[in-house]
Amino acid sequence: MLSDQRKGHIVWVSDVKAARSLEKYGNVHFISRRLHYAVVYVDADREEETLRNLQRLPYVKKIERSLRSELKTEYPKESEDKTRFYSM
Template sequence: MDMFSERIGLIVWISDVKAAKNQLDRYGSVHYISRKMHYAVLYIHANKEEETMKQLQRLHWVRKIERSYRNEIKTEYNSNMPDKTRFYSL
């Protein structure tokens, strides 16, 4: 496995924050855990997605797992409006 292999994000909805904090790092890199909204953001290797999701579903404190589409969203924007910053310069 190379250092820059494809990774995907999972949103794991949880019922027990303490259990998630102790155990989720076995399955991938824990990016964030929200105590208030009871979810965790987990990054895993894309080639182990199915296997990891099955293992996570078995945990009694996991309510639901969603795939994060953050890396598939377009982040380069173009605007048809002219740039007005030159009109407001000092």
């Protein structure tokens, strides 16, 4: 049974090719070849177990929790739209 809640984590890796194998632990959303990290979403109910297993991998340097779910994405419209004043 799949959980509706997912938690995002930034997994810093030493080997980008090996980071492809992170898919068996969760949903790999993005892998940065230049900065050597992967964005992985895991089920919230199995999060602790999954993170322990990820930490044991030899190519994983560090795991950080993604704060994207805590960011405010809805903004109130307090001022009028000024784009029409700046258009040509």
